[in-house]
Amino acid sequence: MSSLGQLLKNHQQKQADTKRQNDQLRKDCAKSMNELTDRLTDQVNQGVSDIFGRQKELEQESRKLGVQTSRYVKQTKQWVALVxxxxxxxxELGDVKHWAELMEHDMRTVMATLEFVHQGAEGKDSIQK
Incomplete structure (x- = not known):
């Protein structure tokens, strides 16, 4: 029986050793998984952080563009008003030019009429003399 007792004791010792090894392997595995998860999370967080940073930059640029666009719209309205x-x-200059041309024509007509009347009056004077 002592050999049976010895076998049982060896078997229990091996089971205890196997259990300790399995526990250690479980702990190592859990530690490795935690490290992997932490690294993956860091990578994902870095990517998300980069995306949020870019989004913030785009929003700032969008605001700047909106302000510039408002300025350009205001300036364009001023230019349209000037034009x-x-x-x-x-x-108005065209109207004044047309008016001046009409006045010039009327004055020439009046002058021609006055010259005609004046010539007619001279002709009467020379006939009467």
Missing amino acids: DDFNSSLK
Whole structure:
């Protein structure tokens, strides 16, 4: 029996050793999994952090672009108003030119009539003398 007792004791010792090894392997495995998970999480977080950083930059650039666009719209409206004023001025100049041409024509007509009347009056004077 002592050999049977010895076998039982050896078997129990091997089981205890196997259990300790399995426990150690489980702990090592859990530690490795935690390290892997931490590294993966760090990588994912870094990517997410980069994306959020880029998003923030894009939002800032978008705001700047909005401000610049507002300025350009305001400036464009001012330019359109200036061009409209310029067009009105040109139109008025055209109207003044047309008016001046009409006045010149009327004055020539009046002068021609006066010359005609004057010549007619001179002709009467020379006939009467």
